[in-house]
Amino acid sequence: MTLAPERPTSLNSRLRVDSDAPRPQRPELKKSGRPNPASHLTPEQIEEIGRELDALRAEVMDSRGARDAAYIRKVITTQRYLEMGSRAALLFSGVKVRGIRPMWWIGTAGLSVAKILENMEIGHNVMHGQWDWMRDPKIHSTAWEWDNASPASQWKHAHNEIHHTFTNVLGRDNDLGYGILRVDEDQRWSLFYLFQPIWHVGNALIFEYSIAAYDLELGSYVAKKNRMSPEQKAEFKKNADEVLAKIKRQATKDYVVHPAMAAATFTGSGRHTLTANIVANLVRNLWTNTVIICGHFPPGIETFEKTSIEGETRGEWYLRQMLGSGNIAGSKAMHVMTGNLSHQIEHHLFPDMPSNRYAEIAPRIRDLMERYDLKYVTGSLPKQAASVYWKVVALSLPPKREGTTRRATVWKAARKALRGKGGGGRRY
CATH class of the missing domain: 4.10.910 (30s ribosomal protein s13; domain 2)
Structure with missing residues (x-):
């Protein structure tokens, strides 16, 4: 298999370290009248931040080696053995012991964790190109297809190319509420948002399918269908067929093949294996949604107007990533289960840096932000999640x-x- 070359070592090469023309001082207030958290920084200070972060990135990327490769291979091996062991346990999920089905509980818990690991610490990070430098055809962004309803190619376009380029820019970053939630005061209100506390919960339960529809840009297609050219409609149909084929493969694996294998064991486990797969997918969806909303929507995380990124330099892009992301405090195990997206600030600064390095650089990023009087948003998972749910309710009005x-x-x-x-x- 021929692999694409590793990505360039300079992050966001479209952005320049310095601007051709002097950059203006940031105003004290945004257009909405809310305070601008970076108004105290001079253009020179912002570019100095950029240079410091460039140096930190180069230092880490130049030091990648055997321990990093060993880490991701260990995580992948652990996930695969956990999934195989859990599915083996579910073959006997119909067997009762003292009134309970222990293999159902063991298999369901293990499969839930395995699916979370595959999506978060493995799939998400592999598809960001974090491990492309290893030149391993089995662990490469161009080859990985994850256990999720959204095809890898469509997810990489919507997430890597759009979201990480236009992080929290109103009207440019569709991840800001995913088009169905008002999560910032600078987003204009409409009657549509009045019911968002209800569909926020529904969206979390079916999150992988919501992401598939979002990556497909289904809402945009419905709104613009009558104005689209035949070529654009054909492109949408091609992508839609790809999504439906992926969903069919996933559903066949989880809801047909494995339950049928369990039924063949004559232990009455077919139905119980089916319910275990449904529960594992629900758990994975809820966990993934919770981690993502905690990294993007808690109070203290900023949004930006379209005009604010005109002529943006790399230093200004770095600044936007720091102000537009938030972290989750917790144990090492929790960080692994979040795909290290609990270090969302560090991930947004360096999306193609190996995820096991985020914990190492986090203290230095926090120190940098505190030196420049920038708020480093962080908190426990319950605190961050509760703050988002409260915001969803409050901003529905x-x-x-x-x-x-x-x-x-x-x-x-x-x-x-x-x-x-x-x-x-x-x-x-």
């Missing part, structure tokens, strides 16, 4: 405005929607 109440704004939008005047889509 329209912002307070002088001369009117939130209730009046909601009723006005609802009446216009019922009369067919487009009030449901109006933004406030």
Whole structure:
């Protein structure tokens, strides 16, 4: 197999260390009237931050070697043995011992952990190119296909190319609420968001399918279908067929093949293996969703206007990653289970750095941010998750405005929607 060359060692080569023209001082307030957390930094300080981070990146990337390769191979081997052992246990999940089915519980727990490891610490990070330098055709971003409804090629485009380039830029980063959630005060409110606490939970339960639809840009297709060219429609159909084929393969494996194998053992385990696979996928979806929202939506994480990235230098891009991400505090085991996305700030700064290195550089990133009076957002998993759920509820309501109440704004939008005047889509 011919592998693509390793990615260039300079992150975001489209961005320059310095600008051709002097960069303006950042205003004290954003257009929305909210404080600008970087207004105290001069353009020279921002570019000095960029140079310091470039040096840190070079230091780590130049030191990659045997211990890093051993780490990812160990994680992959552990995940595969855990999945095989769990599926073997589920062959006997129908057997009762003192009124319980111990193999169901053991197999379901093990399979849940195996699916989380495959998606988070392995699949997500391999597809970022973190291990391409090893030149191993089995652990390479161009070859990996993960245990998820979204095809790797579509996920890499939506996540690596768009989200990591335009992190938290309103109108450019579709990951900011995934198009269905209002998670920042600078996002305009519409009647659509009133029910977001309900579908936020539903989205978490079916997260892999929501991501597949999101990577496919299904919502954009529905909205623009009548204005699309035949070529664009054909491209969408091709991608949609790829998604459906991937979902069919995943569903056949989890909901047909393995239950059938368990049924063939004559232990009455077919139905129980089916339920175990359903539960494992639900657990994986809920965990993945929780980790991701904790890294992107807690209070203290900033958003940015489109105009703020015009002519953006690499130092300014680095600054946006630090201000637009948040971490989760916890044990080493928890970091592995999150795919080290508990170090979301470090990951957004260096998305193709081996994930086992994020914990090493985290103290240096925190020190840098504190030296420049930038908030390093972090907290425990329960704290971060609770703050996001509270934000989802609070921002489902329209912002307070002088001369009117939130209730009046909601009723006005609802009446216009019922009369067919487009009030449901109006933004406030």
